[in-house]
Amino acid sequence: MELQKHITDATTEIFETMIMLEISAGDPVVEKINNFKCSVSGVIGLAGTCKGILAIHLPDKVAMSITGSFLGMEVTEVDDDVTDAIGELANMVAGNIKMILDEAGKDVTLSIPSCVHGAEYTLDTAADCERVVVPFNLESGQFLVELQVKN
């Protein structure tokens, strides 16, 4: 419940202040999603007293529209601009979540972001983690923000 709120607060704020796009959060996804098609995933590690992973998964189309809005230009393919922007987006959302967790008495530090892109790939976390996935809707479609925190 806590994690869900952290994800929603952090993501909504980044979109309002940095991307200038309206998004609305949906209910957390219960089923396990680890298979992505024609998508971009930005991933960043959380270390310190709270270990985990933050990942943002976007269909190519949504990744391009967010990058276009972020950079103020038209984007027609998933190029370096898009992978850079989505890595940076993961970084910003994780930065916000870090602040929330720090305020709650944790001491979290972030790794550098990485970005995965492909026609079909799977992404799994190989550790015993509490996992929350929140979908967000915007005009160009839907994307997922996933937070996994080690128990």
Add this chain to the structure above:
Amino acid sequence: MENNLQQQIINATQAVFDTMLMLPVTSGVALPDKVYLFNDSISGMLGFSGDVQGMLTIHCPQQIAFCITGQLLGMEVDGMDEDVKDTIGEMANMILGGIKDAFLERGTDISLAVPTVMSGRSYRVKTVDYASWTTVPFYLDDGEFLVELKLKTLD
């Protein structure tokens, strides 16, 4: 620094293969170019932060991942399942654990995140521009895999 990183990757990876896998592995020299694109592969990725921030990734063609998993678990592996994903994530954990110890001896303290495992027919893995890359190839009887260490560069 680059040479040091290459040597630390080699030492840590060799140690894991010698002590955990009992598989002979030889290392090559660090690749001059970044490698982004992977086909029929599996990649274990683990972030870290502290005195330096970065990410360690091991990229294995599927056959190599099956061979490593089979060796570690002492069984025949011929498909991409949870065992293989767990093993490749754990490989990233063990190799970075060795690098963490080597860093600490030089007074650099890092703390590890949890591993993430990617796999697929064709995928690209990129990171931010402000990171240095050191990618070292390793050779087993069955083929080659890469261990890549990215560090955030101070600007």
